[in-house]
Amino acid sequence: MPRTTTSRARPRSKPTAAAPSDTPSEAQELAFYRQMVLIRRFEERAARAYSEARIGGYCHLNLGEEATVTGLMSALRAEDYVFTNYREHGYALARGIAPERIMAELYGRADGVSKGWGGSMHLFDLAARFMGGYGIVGGQLPLATGAALAIDSRGGDEAVVCLMGDGTTNIGAFHESLNLAAIWKLPIVYVIVNNGLGMGTTVEEASAEPELHRRAAAYRMASARVDGNDPVAVRAAAAAALASARAGAPFLLEAVSGRLKGHSVVDPARYRSREEVEAARAADPIAGYAARLLEAGRLSEQQIEDAERDADRTVAAAVAFAEASPHPDPDTLFDYTYATPVPNDSRRRPGEPLFPTMPAVSTAPSTNGAAA
Amino acid sequence: MTVISYRQALHDALREELLRDEDVLLMGEEIGRFEGSYKITAGLLAEFGAKRVRDTPIAEEGFTGAAVGAAMLGLRPVVEIMTINFSLLAIDQIVNHAAKIYGMFGGQAKVPLVIRTPGGGGQQLGATHSQNIELYYAFVPGLKVVAPATPADAKALMLAAIRDDDPVLVLENLALYNTSGEVPEDLEPAEIGRAAVTRTGRDVTVVAYSRMAVVALDVAERLAAEGIDVEVVDLRSLRPLDRDTIVASVQKTNCAVVLEDDWLTYGIGAEIAATISDGAFDWLDAPVRRVAMAEVPMPYAKSLELAALPSAEDAAAAIRETVDAVARRR
Numbered sequence: 001m002p003r004t005t006t007s008r009a010r011p012r013s014k015p016t017a018a019a020p021s022d023t024p025s026e027a028q029e030l031a032f033y034r035q036m037v038l039i040r041r042f043e044e045r046a047a048r049a050y051s052e053a054r055i056g057g058y059c060h061l062n063l064g065e066e067a068t069v070t071g072l073m074s075a076l077r078a079e080d081y082v083f084t085n086y087r088e089h090g091y092a093l094a095r096g097i098a099p100e101r102i103m104a105e106l107y108g109r110a111d112g113v114s115k116g117w118g119g120s121m122h123l124f125d126l127a128a129r130f131m132g133g134y135g136i137v138g139g140q141l142p143l144a145t146g147a148a149l150a151i152d153s154r155g156g157d158e159a160v161v162c163l164m165g166d167g168t169t170n171i172g173a174f175h176e177s178l179n180l181a182a183i184w185k186l187p188i189v190y191v192i193v194n195n196g197l198g199m200g201t202t203v204e205e206a207s208a209e210p211e212l213h214r215r216a217a218a219y220r221m222a223s224a225r226v227d228g229n230d231p232v233a234v235r236a237a238a239a240a241a242l243a244s245a246r247a248g249a250p251f252l253l254e255a256v257s258g259r260l261k262g263h264s265v266v267d268p269a270r271y272r273s274r275e276e277v278e279a280a281r282a283a284d285p286i287a288g289y290a291a292r293l294l295e296a297g298r299l300s301e302q303q304i305e306d307a308e309r310d311a312d313r314t315v316a317a318a319v320a321f322a323e324a325s326p327h328p329d330p331d332t333l334f335d336y337t338y339a340t341p342v343p344n345d346s347r348r349r350p351g352e353p354l355f356p357t358m359p360a361v362s363t364a365p366s367t368n369g370a371a372a
Numbered sequence: 373m374t375v376i377s378y379r380q381a382l383h384d385a386l387r388e389e390l391l392r393d394e395d396v397l398l399m400g401e402e403i404g405r406f407e408g409s410y411k412i413t414a415g416l417l418a419e420f421g422a423k424r425v426r427d428t429p430i431a432e433e434g435f436t437g438a439a440v441g442a443a444m445l446g447l448r449p450v451v452e453i454m455t456i457n458f459s460l461l462a463i464d465q466i467v468n469h470a471a472k473i474y475g476m477f478g479g480q481a482k483v484p485l486v487i488r489t490p491g492g493g494g495q496q497l498g499a500t501h502s503q504n505i506e507l508y509y510a511f512v513p514g515l516k517v518v519a520p521a522t523p524a525d526a527k528a529l530m531l532a533a534i535r536d537d538d539p540v541l542v543l544e545n546l547a548l549y550n551t552s553g554e555v556p557e558d559l560e561p562a563e564i565g566r567a568a569v570t571r572t573g574r575d576v577t578v579v580a581y582s583r584m585a586v587v588a589l590d591v592a593e594r595l596a597a598e599g600i601d602v603e604v605v606d607l608r609s610l611r612p613l614d615r616d617t618i619v620a621s622v623q624k625t626n627c628a629v630v631l632e633d634d635w636l637t638y639g640i641g642a643e644i645a646a647t648i649s650d651g652a653f654d655w656l657d658a659p660v661r662r663v664a665m666a667e668v669p670m671p672y673a674k675s676l677e678l679a680a681l682p683s684a685e686d687a688a689a690a691i692r693e694t695v696d697a698v699a700r701r702r
Contacts, residue, residue, distance in 0.1 A: 083441075112478075114480070115479070117476055124477035131481070139437075139465070141437070142437020142465055143441035145437070145438045145441060146437060146438030146443070146449075148441075149442045150444075151445070153447060154447075172433060176429075177434050177437075179429060179431065180435065183429065336478060338538045339474050339482040340536045340538050342563075342565035342612050344566070344613060344616070345565065345612045346612065354615060354651060355651040
């Protein structure tokens with residue numbers, strides 16, 4: 001059974017569709033494991049590139065979150081939409097976006113998923129229906145709600161998954177978005193990835209109701225909490241949540257996950273005790289999943305070795321691609337201010353005069369004595 | 373040509389677009405059953421139904437952001453924010469999201485969103501309900517901001533805004549809703565980003581937008597009787613700003629007065645004055661004057677509100693003084 005606890009303020013009129021089988025095939029289990037390893041290696045390599053100043057800005061990693069990422073993304077259909085926050089490299093990988101294009105975006109290169117305009121926090125790929133990482137905490141919630149509104153308006157069968165961290169549940173947009181989704185019965189699943197820390201502030205310090213999934217009761221919305229270190233449990237919980245959303249009952253899913261490192265690459269996380277760090281390491285979802293599969297005889301040491309070697313190769317190729325990709329041409333600076341061109345749009349580089357063709361002072365037809 | 377109100381012109385534009393394009397939908401507080409706080413959307417819920425004329429809870433950040441997200445998937449939402457004062461509740465979604473999404477993701481997602489919202493004082497609504505803060509949005513690349521002064525422009529700019537693939541804020545004005553003017557029945561969408569010379573004259577350029585563009589024409593007629601020939605430039609678009617039309621006018625008249633309902637310091641008029649300084653420095657025969665709202669939170673009492681708002685008399689005085697200053701130099 002997936003380790004979920006479900007709270008429900010009252011029965012919904014529409015029944016929730018059954019979740020897919022809780023027991024994935026051996027091939028699926030191996031695929032989950034390999035994807036988790038790829039995310040781990042990608043993020044470790046990104047951290048190194050950041051430390052070498054090849055990646056700029058902020059860089060938030062999914063280290064410790066790999067099981068949640070893999071479980072959630074595997075429950076989606078190709079036509080579903082994903083909105084997430086700034087800790088999203090793994091989600092983009094799991095959604096099938098080419099690792100080299102993600103790495104190129106982190107490097108700020110022209111072949112990046114957002115053409116070098118977004119960076120680590122703003123990955124986007126329309127073909128994958130990966131509708132953006134967003135750097136403002138909570139900014140993606142109203143947007144994702146609106147995407148679900150568009151689906152509802154057009155009568156489609158797609159759903160939206162909107163990810164957020166635990167800290168996001170305290171922002172006004174959380175309340176407004178969940179309320180809108182509930183009154184309009186939108187096809188959306190809000191997913192709280194609860195790693196216990198909003199930067200350095202604990203959930204207990206920040207949230208009057210630290211069992212975050214219970215917040216859904218305020219909107220008479222179905223909700224559940226799942227062990228975010230178990231990709232199979234996450235996948236089953238997400239599938240059930242998506243079935244509910246598609247039937248017109250939006251859902252709040254909380255995945256209790258871990259954060260192996262600081263808030264971002266530069267954060268040494270001195271606010272965490274040795275015991276807390278040890279506990280996070282002990283709960284490492286990749287090691288835990290591997291141990292479970294090994295014990296059950298569904299994964300071999302050779303397969304582990306292969307997964308690590310293949311991940312290393314993929315990540316090395318991504319880095320090589322990123323390093324070879326050109327920097328965006330400064331002449332493209334004004335290409336994406338507006339989608340519909342308009343007259344009098346400013347296209348001046350810093351320091352350029354407003355009126356470069358202004359005649360010289362001596363030719364001006366002024367009656368102003370000072371200018372003559 | 374028919375004469376209709378500014379309110380009716382906005383209503384007609386919305387209705388025509390709802391009929392023309394099934395991706396257009398309206399969202400906002402009290403726009404459906406209540407028919408809009410200012411009745412712009414009267415009758416539209418009955419005609420188009422609750423999915424296309426969608427009443428929202430009091431949640432400006434939520435529903436404005438939801439409109440942005442719906443626009444990313446190809447709908448063309450027109451959001452009513454009851455007054456521009458309340459847009460501050462949604463400013464994260466407008467400035468950090470609507471304005472950024474097209475560029476930040478390298479042109480992959482367009483945001484064909486319209487936010488319509490009235491500004492304006494003079495209704496004794498006090499400090500929080502009388503502001504003119506369009507500057508906050510006109511400051512932001514990625515947004516377009518238009519400010520119609522006439523019924524014809526209200527309709528033509530609204531049509532243009534809805535058909536535009538970028539987020540456009542349409543600044544309406546409480547004091548203009550009941551004004552009337554001629555609107556051709558087959559009116560075409562306006563071109564966003566163009567000012568209009570709404571009165572030609574040779575003595576002084578008056579630059580204004582929204583309510584003050586109407587005041588400007590009124591003052592110009594009065595001053596004509598005194599022998600002052602005023603040229604009026606109605607900006608119509610605050611971003612992009614049509615600097616060429618402003619500068620061409622000042623190169624003809626050699627002086628300028630800006631009329632604005634917002635606060636003076638850092639206001640729209642400051643940008644106009646800087647534009648004139650850059651583009652018509654050698655033509656100027658007097659400093660650029662700005663007539664703006666007094667720099668106070670708007671008071672409630674009528675006597676104080678009238679003292680705070682720029683009036684036709686304030687505008688006329690500034691124009692006379694400017695023309696006099698030019699005459700003294702010649």
